[in-house]
Amino acid sequence: MFRRLQNMKAHLLVSLCCLIGVSAGGTLVHAEDGASSYNYSFWGDTVASPAAYQATDLLSGPDLGIGPLKEPSDIHVTPDHQIYVLDSGNNRIVVLDEELRPVATIASFERDGKADTFLNPQGLFVTEDKQVLVADTGNKRVVHLDRNFKLVKIVEAPESELLKENFVFQPVRVIMDKAQRIYVMATGVFDGFMEFNADGAFTSFIGANRVFIDPVEYFWKRLSTKAQRSQMVMFTPTEFTNLDMDDEGFIYATNGDSFGNNIKKLNAQGNDILRRTGYFNPQGDIRFSIDLGPSRLIDIDVADSEMYSVLDSKRGRIFTYSGDGHFMYVFGGLGNQLGEFKTPAAIERVGDDFLVLDKALGEITVFRTTEYGRTLNEAVRSYYRGEEEKAFQLFNQTINRNANLEFAYAGIGKALLRQGDYAEAMKHFKRSMDQKNYSKAFLLYRKQVLREHFATIMTLIVILAAGALAVRKYRKTMGRKRGVSIE
Incomplete structure (x- = not known):
């Protein structure tokens, strides 16, 4: 709770600085209104950055040969x-190959010998062996198809003591792990994700968001009457807005929390284990106007090496973070130009490239990496794999293109730390304001210096001790000659 309040205070402080510092320079306007690339410094200032991605193609349904897309989600x-x-x-699923050519269309499936169809489906997940799960929202069910689009099972409204009597099952997002467990994000569910076993039976909730209590509002609720309390906001957890799963089975999720905890990484017990060791918690924009407010994250995509990207529906931006929580780059925006959107709904990676789905326009924007983006991605991957020398070289190439990317200096420092070059690592940690690793490098450097010069240091100590004894003995001898006792 104490950490939560600290995070809230830090968030409010940044917001206050944004309000009073609008005219202090162009950086805030650049982050709030522009669609250009930028980073955040240790002090929370927006600083210029090369573009990591560039929009190259804008594709509609007719362009793809599949007819108009209508509100794809x-x-x-x-x-x-x-x-x-x-x-x-x-009410269909369209399958494209890597070259964006149509392969198949799933508009119906056979159930009990009859054709069955979807009704306003909102969520889609495909496993490694190409089993397809659909959050068939209008029909209040989850549809599980095999790789040949044959029905495996239907997950419908569960019966459980954990659910209210008037509960209405409206799934909007769905994923499945390697053990065939299905996790469903449903409308109006504040207890976390609904977990179903391999047979489709409801087992429990997982990963419920913690309730944030405003101390002032809580105080007034304690003093108010029953009628007044009924008019106040209820202390309920925030709903999740999307989820994804990495290769190890961890669930990455976004929610409506606006205090820097709107991204989570959940383990099998539903505990949040996301690393947040960057300058600021991963949350989208940390500087914003009071009119538009903080980022609202509506989708998340997990890549290799623990990198993940989130989509901000308020500004149409895609933010990418390393597994340690460092802000890597941003691209996208709202508008009418190539690389901007009207109503962004979903993001996905194809290798190192990105696809962004625009729900209102029924279009897919293709973003491809620049040289800078490829170098930074590979630097993070190399560090994750423990390839110190390669990470060192790639991070150096990165800061040659973008001296404002302060966490890259920490990456170089960590690579040097693993190589045993503690003195040089200290310089880079100081540049990146990484106090924790600077202290670690300093202690190791001190031990290294003591170890290397141990013989010299001990010799000096022995010489000094011997000299002190000789001086003392000399003084005693001279004192006796003079008839003076020297202690």
Whole structure:
């Protein structure tokens, strides 16, 4: 609770600085209104950054040869780069290959010998072996199909003592792990994700968001009457807005929390284990105007090496973070130009490239990496794999292109730390304001110096001790000659 309040105070302080510092320079306006690339410094200032991604293609349904897309809501890419698009308004799933050519269309499936269809589906997930799960929202169910689009099972409204009597099952997002457990994000559920076993039976909730209590409002609630309390905001957890799963089975999720905890990484017990060792908690924009407010994250995509990207619906921006929580780069925006959106709904990676789905326009924007983006991605991957020398070289190339990327200096410092070059590591940790690792490097450097010069130091100590004894003996001898006793 104490850490939570500290985070809240830090967040409010940054917001206050934003309000009173609007005219203090161009950096805030650049982050709030522009769609250009930027980073945040240790002090929370927006600083210029080279573009990590550039929009190269804008594709509509007719461009893809599949007819107009009507309010598409989700997109998923398989390991072999097949692309599944959930065309919600047309109640179908469109499958494309890596070159964005149509492969198949799933508009119905056979159930009990009859054709069954989707109704306003909102969520889609495809496993490594290409089993398809659909959050069939309008039909209040989850549909599980095999790789040939044959029905495996239907997950419908569960019966449980954990659910209210008037509970209405409206799934909007769904994922499945390697053990065939299904996790569902449902409308109006504040207890976390609904977990179903391999047979489709409801087992429990997982990962419920903690309730944030405003101390002032809580105080007034204690003093108010029953009628007054009924008019106040209830202390309920925030709903999740999306989820994804990495190769190890950890669930990454976004929620409506606006105090820097709107991204989570959940283990099997539902505990949040996301590392937040960057200058600021991963949360989208940390500087914003009071009119538009903080980022609202509505989708998350997990890549290799624990990198993950989130989509901000308020500004149409895609933020990417390393596994340690360092802000790597941002791209996108709202507008009418290539690389901007009207209503961004979902993001997915195809290798190192990105696909962004625009729900209102029924279009897919393709973003491809620049040289800077490829170098930074590979630097983070190399560090994650423990390839110190390669990470050192790539991070150096990165800061040659972007001296404002302060966490890259920490990456160089960590690589040097692993190589045993503690003195040079200290310099880079100081540049990146990484006090924890600076202290670690300093202690190791001190031990190294003592170890290397131990013989010299001990010799000096012995010489000084011997000299002190000789001086003392000399003084005693001279004192006796003079008839003076020297202690």
